[in-house]
Amino acid sequence: MKNIIEIENLHFSYRDDTGNLSAEVLKGINLNIKEGEFVAVLGHNGCGKSTLAKHINAILVPTDGKVIVNGIDTSDDSRIFELRQCAGMVFQNPDNQIVSSVVEEDVAFALENLGVPYEEMRRRVDDSLKAVNMYEYRLHSPAQLSGGQKQRIAIAGIIAMQPRCIILDEPTAMLDPQGRKEVMSTIRQMNREKNITIVLITHYMDEAAQCDRVVVMDRGNIILDDTPKGVFSHVQKLKEIGLDVPQVTELAWELKNAGYDIPDDIITEEECVEAIKKLFGGKTIGSS
Amino acid sequence: MAVLETQELTYIYSAGSPFEKVAVDHVNLKIDAGQIIGVMGHTGSGKSTLIQHFNGLLKPSSGRVLLDGRDIWEDKNKIRDVRFQVGLVFQYPEYQIFEETVYKDIAYGCRNMGLDESEIKLRVIETACDIGLKEEILERSPFELSGGQKRRVAIAGVMAMRPKVLILDEPTAGLDPAGRDKIITHIKNYHRRTKNTVLIVSHSMEDIAGFADKILVMNKARLFCFDDTVKVFGRSEEISEIGLDVPQITKVFTKLKKQGLDFGKEVYTVGYAKDLIIKYLRERGL
Numbered sequence: 178m179k180n181i182i183e184i185e186n187l188h189f190s191y192r193d194d195t196g197n198l199s200a201e202v203l204k205g206i207n208l209n210i211k212e213g214e215f216v217a218v219l220g221h222n223g224c225g226k227s228t229l230a231k232h233i234n235a236i237l238v239p240t241d242g243k244v245i246v247n248g249i250d251t252s253d254d255s256r257i258f259e260l261r262q263c264a265g266m267v268f269q270n271p272d273n274q275i276v277s278s279v280v281e282e283d284v285a286f287a288l289e290n291l292g293v294p295y296e297e298m299r300r301r302v303d304d305s306l307k308a309v310n311m312y313e314y315r316l317h318s319p320a321q322l323s324g325g326q327k328q329r330i331a332i333a334g335i336i337a338m339q340p341r342c343i344i345l346d347e348p349t350a351m352l353d354p355q356g357r358k359e360v361m362s363t364i365r366q367m368n369r370e371k372n373i374t375i376v377l378i379t380h381y382m383d384e385a386a387q388c389d390r391v392v393v394m395d396r397g398n399i400i401l402d403d404t405p406k407g408v409f410s411h412v413q414k415l416k417e418i419g420l421d422v423p424q425v426t427e428l429a430w431e432l433k434n435a436g437y438d439i440p441d442d443i444i445t446e447e448e449c450v451e452a453i454k455k456l457f458g459g460k461t462i463g464s465s
Numbered sequence: 466m467a468v469l470e471t472q473e474l475t476y477i478y479s480a481g482s483p484f485e486k487v488a489v490d491h492v493n494l495k496i497d498a499g500q501i502i503g504v505m506g507h508t509g510s511g512k513s514t515l516i517q518h519f520n521g522l523l524k525p526s527s528g529r530v531l532l533d534g535r536d537i538w539e540d541k542n543k544i545r546d547v548r549f550q551v552g553l554v555f556q557y558p559e560y561q562i563f564e565e566t567v568y569k570d571i572a573y574g575c576r577n578m579g580l581d582e583s584e585i586k587l588r589v590i591e592t593a594c595d596i597g598l599k600e601e602i603l604e605r606s607p608f609e610l611s612g613g614q615k616r617r618v619a620i621a622g623v624m625a626m627r628p629k630v631l632i633l634d635e636p637t638a639g640l641d642p643a644g645r646d647k648i649i650t651h652i653k654n655y656h657r658r659t660k661n662t663v664l665i666v667s668h669s670m671e672d673i674a675g676f677a678d679k680i681l682v683m684n685k686a687r688l689f690c691f692d693d694t695v696k697v698f699g700r701s702e703e704i705s706e707i708g709l710d711v712p713q714i715t716k717v718f719t720k721l722k723k724q725g726l727d728f729g730k731e732v733y734t735v736g737y738a739k740d741l742i743i744k745y746l747r748e749r750g751l
Contacts, residue, residue, distance in 0.1 A: 221641045222613065269639070323508060350639045353508045353668045354710040380641045383713070419643030424671070424713040424735050431739040437746070446713060450720045453742060461725035462745060 181342055181374050182210040182233060182264075186242035189228060198240065202228045204397040205242070212341070213372045215365070217385035217405075220394035221419040226378050229394070230344045233376065234264040247341050262291065265335030269347040271327035274334075280322075281306065281315040284333045291338070305333040308371075309363050325356020329363055336367065342374035343367065350380065361387065382409070382423045386444045393420070406442040425449035432456070466534060467495040468662050469519060469551075469630055473528035476514050480526060488514040490686040491528065496664075498629070501656055503673030503694070504666040506683035507708040512666060515683060516632050519664075520551035532629075549578055552628030556635045558619030559612060567593075567610070567618050568603040574626040585625075592625040595655045597647065613644040617651065624655055631655075632664040637672060649676065670704070671712040674733040682709070698731040714738050 189203040202225045210216055220226045231237040232244045235251040244251040247263045268274050277283035281302050288298045306312040309329040319327055328348050335343055345364065349357040361384060367373045377388065385391050391408040393401035395418045401408050409415070409422050412430040416422075422430070429443040429452060439452050476489040489511045496502060506512035517523045518530050521537050521544045529536050537547045552574075555561070564570035568589055575585045593603060596617045602610065607618050616636070624631060636652065637645040653676055656663050664681075667673050673680065673694075680697040682689040684707045690697060697704070701711045701719060718732040728745065732738045 221643050223611070347639070353708075355507060355708045419641065421642040425717060427735045428714060428717075428738050428742075431735065432742065435739070435743060437743075446717050446720065449717050450724065453717070453721060454724065454726060456742070456746060456751065457726060457749070458751065460749065462727055462729075 178211045178213065180209045181212045181214075181247055182208070182376070183245040184208040184229075184232070184242070185245075187229075187232065187239050187244060188241035189225075189232070189237060190240050201240075202397055203232075206397075206399060208392065208399060208402070210342075210374060210376065213368070213374055215368045215375045215387075215389045216377065217388040217391045218376060218378045218394060219380075219382075219385055219391060219408075219420060224394045224418075225397045226394050227346050230266070230346050230376065230378055233342070233344050234261050234266050236266070258291075262338045263340055264342045264344060265338055265340040267328065267331050267335060267343065267345040267348050269350050271324050271331060271351065274331045275319045275327060278318055278320075279315075280311065280317050280319055280330055283319060283330055284315075284337055287334060287338050301337045301339070302333075305337040308336055308367070309333045310359075323356060324352045325359040328352065328356070328360045332360070332363055332367070336371075336373075340373065342376070344376045344378075346378045347380065348377075349384065357381070357384075382421050386423055393418075405444050409444050410441045412441075466498070467531075468498040468533060469496040470494065470531040470534070471515075471518070471528065472531070474515070474518060474525050474530060475527045476511075476518065476523060477526045478514075487686050489518070492688045494681070494688065494691060496630075496662060498662055499660050500678040501653075501663045501665065501676055503670075503677035503680040504664055504683070505668065505670065505673070505680060505704075505709055506689075507668075510683040510707075511686040512683040513634065516553065516634065516664065516666065519630065519632060520553050521547045522553070549574075549626055550628055551630045551632065552623040552626055554620050554623050554631070554633045554636065556638055557616075558623075558636075559615035562607045562615055562619055565606060566604050567598065567607050570607050570618055571603075571621045571625050574622050578626060588625045588627070589621075592621045592655075595624065595658060596621045596651045613640060613647065616640075617648065620648075620652075627659065628661065630662045630664065632666070634666045635668070636665060637667070645672065669710045670698070670701075670715070670733065671710065674698070674712055682707075694733075695731050698733045701731075 184206050187203050187206040190198040190201045193199050218226045233246055235257055238252045246260060249256045249260045275283055276286055284302045284305055285298055306315050309332050311329050319330060349360050364375055368375045379385055386405045391405050392399055393408060401411060409426045412422050423444055425443050425446060429439050432439050433441055437456060443449050443452055471492050471494045474489055474492045478486045478488050504512055518525060524538060532547060562570050571589045572585050575588055598617055607615055637648050665673060677694050680694050681691040698715060701715045705711045712733050714735055715733050728741050
């Protein structure tokens with residue numbers, strides 16, 4: 178499969194008030210993402226993960242190095258609209274990205290800017306709202322919606338542009354468990370059914386565990402890049418840079434350290450249950 | 466004696482209109498002084514409405530709220546004192562920072578209480594220490610700080626008023642794991658030093674499992690339960706059904722129990738899970 182995102186030796190520094198470059202935030206990132214991949218990016222606050230995400234649809238452009246998305250160099254100003262149709266971004270705060278007072282108008286916002294004909298727009302807005310399971314709310318005011326519903330509206334607005342790739346910067350950080358589940362299942366569905374490439378920035382390890390691939394950043398560098406199992410087996414390393422691992426992974430790691438024979442790549446509850454049963458050799462325990 | 470108590474507390478939004486909604490429905494609670502309490506509930510469960518009654522931001526539609534045994538609405542003119550005694554830290558409190566220095570921002574509430582300068586200084590420094598802010602940043606603008614630091618400044622402003630009861634609405638929302646741990650550690654330090662009552666609102670049992678003495682769960686405007694942490698975890702399946710997050714480790718032990726490995730205990734931290742498994746393995750010579 179071809180790469181939809183190619184990041185080559187990306188360096189980035191913000192400029193201070195006087196226009197001078199301040200300390201480097203990204204220090205030579207190399208990362209290729211294939212069409213249809215579902216990638217999580219983990220890292221503690223300030224590690225550069227949001228800065229990296231903003232390079233994918235040219236909110237930021239590299240100080241040095243290259244970012245190519247669907248064949249478009251992000252530093253090419255003349256193709257910026259084409260680029261942003263192809264790579265859409267969803268932000269953390271649902272209230273910051275809703276512009277209209279009616280749900281369906283909000284979803285249509287980008288299409289109006291792109292000059293999509295009415296019939297086509299009507300169809301795309303309806304399809305997008307159905308895709309995120311919010312069609313029946315199309316005439317509601319976004320103000321009446323929950324955080325999770327608002328994020329799904331934001332996602333619908335992106336899908337309406339028929340992008341190849343969606344970048345989500347901690348889309349569930351401000352949501353309750355129900356809202357998180359709704360948004361995660363919508364994202365997974367977009368990936369599976371529409372083959373949209375997903376780059377998900379998150380602090381939640383259980384969300385990362387659901388992805389195909391996990392990239393871990395620390396101080397402007399990529400330090401791990403593997404399957405969720407591969408990444409979470411580095412319990413010590415992740416703890417050192419201030420990240421968690423799923424509780425089941427941590428339990429397995431603790432038991433292994435205590436000398437028990439248990440796999441170090443457990444990331445789901447089911448795997449953990451099976452491993453513990455195995456430790457007890459199929460015996461049962463009763464509380465009475 | 467209970468520091469906070471509610472008797473048949475009921476609150477109805479837009480009473481008498483077509484949008485009438487009972488947000489808190491006959492809630493009876495007694496919160497003992499000195500405890501850390503986790504407050505949980507799904508969005509719309511009434512937990513925010515409930516906590517806004519504790520310092521008189523909302524007035525009950527019916528029922529009473531007692532602070533140290535006295536109805537807080539007994540004398541309407543004294544409600545300001547109630548707000549000094551019950552400190553409420555909202556969600557994303559960093560958005561409420563406005564002063565030009567960290568020191569002034571932390572001192573703001575104390576100044577409103579009419580304390581003298583030397584007392585204010587003492588409290589600001591003491592609180593900054595509790596919440597893990599170094600003295601040298603006190604003279605800086607709070608807007609130069611990181612998000613996590615700003616949040617701690619905002620929390621410190623309420624702590625400095627030395628409220629008998631400190632209520633924090635999702636103090637760790639939106640932070641990374643290290644930031645979450647840091648805030649929780651500092652709140653625990655504050656609690657250890659002051660022995661004041663602390664209520665922490667959270668969506669995640671995992672977050673509050675490690676330190677709450679008791680957990681209060683709201684569901685559909687009613688009090689679902691208010692009990693010792695360990696007992697609440699004993700009802701983890703029901704709690705999961707009302708839309709709250711149960712720790713992954715608790716779910717594993719629930720599944721193990723169904724499959725013939727009943728450890729006979731409620732498990733909600735990884736450390737305890739490990740100890741329990743090892744104990745049972747050793748007993749069986751495995």
